Amino acid sequence: MNKIHNRFQFKSCFMSNMKALATGIVVFGATLAPLTHATTLRIATTHAPDQYASEVMQQIKKDLEGAGVDLKVKLHMASQLGSGEQLMGEAVRGSVDIVHAFVYSHKDPILEINSLPYLVSNYDEMEKLYSPGSNFYKLFDQRMDRLGLKLLGMTGEGFVGVMTSAVPDNYRNTDDKGQNIRVWSSQAAKLATQDMGYNTTTIDWGDAFPALQQGVVDGMIGATPEATYATFKEAINYYIPYNAFVESTTYYASKKTWEKKLNAEQRKVVADVFAKAAATFVEWSRENDAANLEKLAAFGVEILPMTDAERRVIAEKIRAVTWPKLEERLGKDVLAEIVADF
Known part of the structure; x- marks a missing residue:
């Protein structure tokens, strides 16, 4: 019992x-039920750590993580994950969530509108061109979307000149320069630079410094005064402010990230944060080009002078000679639509 x-x-x-x-x-x-896992965004850039774009990216990280929508950011700066061409492919595949880099035209020739020479002549026109509402922005958005990318903003970081190890012949006009310089992978850039009197070699951005330092090329085109000072000043002796192109880099996301990884509230925050960041660039670049030309000169890089009249003559020739060569590649309608912005 x-x-x-x-x-x-x-x-x-x-x-x-x-x-x-x-x-x-x-x-x-x-007790644990309210806790959620934050969405981590892998963001890659090609800018040097001491460039303004990198300062802005650090603020973007703070704004995204502080927005209260469960976002965390892992930054990969200064081409740690590859060149602009490589990052575009990674974003299409979804292995990188967001990129800030130059958009090359190797996946779509129409994206070469980003490299049209002497398209704008001042900072006010630059601001209009790279803002939502312009025909240029609309076209760029459409072409990026077709590749599987979401346009978040375009940044005008200043005007582009030529850096060299020696003084080019006839640098004030479009006669033969007697130099071979680096250009990026753009038919528009190649044709325009050749019509300016230079021979050209296409080299990726990440390989440009050793190419200059080792004398593979005599110089390069494709950098603002800021980027020249930050990245190339030790490898050159001269800088010519042709203002031939706008240094336009782009904020864009993988559509796989945009559509599958982010919810509606997170998408709105990301869109707003990057639009706000992009809007700061033109005002900043108005003064930045001049300031960095002074810094280059103080470092020992000689600035070869050009007058507005000399630039105007070169610009008129490029528009008359180079642009028609691009009609077959870009289309008359595309060029006409961009010109209509002004």
Whole structure:
């Protein structure tokens, strides 16, 4: 009888303990229920750490993480994950979520509108061109979308000149320069630079510094005064402010990230943060080009002078000679639509 009673007591005690344990698990689970896992965005850039674009990217990280929508940012700066061409491919595949880099035309020739020479002549025109509402921005958005990319903003970081190791012949006009310089992978850039009197070699941005330093090329086109000072000043002796192109880099996201990884609230925050960041660039670049020309000169890089009239003559020739060569590649309608912005 005692054995039966003891078994009953043990069973009752066991059942009570199990109920208590189950209640504890429920309470503990309820305590954890509100916690969620933050969405981590892998953002890659090609800018040097001391460039303005990198300062802006650090602020973007703070704004995204502080928006209260469960976003975390992992930054890969200064081409750590590859060149602009490589990052575009990574974003299409979804292995990188967001990129800030120059958009090359190797995946779509129409994206070469980003490299049209002497398209704009001042900072006010630059601001209009790279803002939502312009024909240029609309075309760029459409072409990026077709590749599987979401346009988040365009940044005008200043005007582009030529850097060299020696003074080019006839640098004030479009006669032969007697130099071979680096250009990026753009037919528009190549044709325009050749029509300016230079021979050209296409080299990726990441390989440009050693190419200059080792004398593979005599110089390069494709950098603002800021980028020249930040990245190339030790490898050159001269800089010519042709203002031939706008240094336009782009904020864009992988559509796989945009459509599958982010919810509606997160998409709105990302869109707003990057639009705000992009809007700061033109005002900043108005003064930045001049300031960095002064810094280059102080470092020992000689600035070869050009007058507005000399630039105007070169610009008129490029528009008359180079642009028609691009009609077959870009289309008359595309060029006409961009020109209509002005």
